[in-house]
Amino acid sequence: MKNTIIWESPSNIALIKYWGKMGVQLPCNPSLSMSLKASVSRFELTYSPKKDGEKDLVYLFEGKENKAFEEKLSRFIDSVANDVPCVRKYQLKISSSNTFPHSAGIASSASAMSALSLCLCSMQEAIDEMEMPKDFFFKKASEMARLGSGSASRSLFGQYAIWGDMEGLSNSSNYYAIPYENTIHPTFQDLQDTILMIDSVPKKVSSTAGHGLMKNHPYADARFQQARQNISDLMVVLEEGDFNKFADIVENEALSLHGLMMSSNPSYTLLKPNTLVAIERIKNFREQTQTPLCFTLDAGPNIHLLYPKSKEISIQDFIKQELIELLEDGKYIQDGMGNGPNRIK
Ligand code: PMV
16 A cells, blocks of 8 residues: 655745744744745655565655755654654655755755645544644644754744744744734735845855854843844734834844854854845845835845835846846846645645
8 A cells, every 4th residue: 555645835934033942942032934935845755554674764855865864854754753653654755856946045944844744744644544623733733843943833834924932922832833813914915035046055054053052142132032022023013014114123133143143152154245235235225216125034145035016026127237246147036925835635
């Protein structure tokens, strides 16, 4: 007997950043992200009863072996075996692919770990011949995905998601993310994200190491406090629609994240000279034309340019006139807010 399950799950970009963790992959502050539409991982899981001597997991990335990622997935599957006990009895064959290039400033761990968690939850349902209630299913998948990569917990939901305990938001949790259910102003309902490829060299300090450096960081407490203030302010802005306030908060979060890296011990920088030139041009363009656009950054030098869909044409012109010369091979990726994961099979 052989069965196949396929899920596609998106990456997400944090507007309020998770940086610093405690316990078993629990965040030191709540974070809020937007799910992407075009940047997705597709995971195909085929399972069959395990025979003696057979490997537990066979993994292919875009048709090719990738031992390093196979080991990572194998450790992840071990870590969730209590949640989905079926994995102990079956051999898993997994193949995955991404719609976006590596080291482009799009978190592939978020889309991958969320897609795999969904496959494993669906497999458990199939083996047990039952269907979990939808809310429970996604909460469980989010909790599992968190163990693979903290930010992956937020990729289970479309539009905006929040991960981490938040005062005044009773269903929020450090263990899993929740969909953002407050009213969203039309300005922020179909936000576009153009990812500007400044540099695609793999980053020299991993996010895991970066989170670790928050342990003895002299600004840690102030940072966690700042993130709490920023997330509650952002929730008001998302409802009221003031793009300038949105830009203030989102850019403050992006630069604070990189400020923390620069002030860690040891310190490091992931930004490149062209990241800073592009940031200056984006700010000048906003000031001079009053166009609603702003930037955010992930843990890398590439820029996520955020703006409402209604401004697409003028912003595409601005990119072509002022930003493209700063980009690696003139490359950028067009994305925007998405509606969350999709089961394909
Ligand atoms: O999910 P991790 O452990 O790779 O950490 C992600 C951290 C940031 O991407 C920098 C911020 C975030 O909240 O996504």
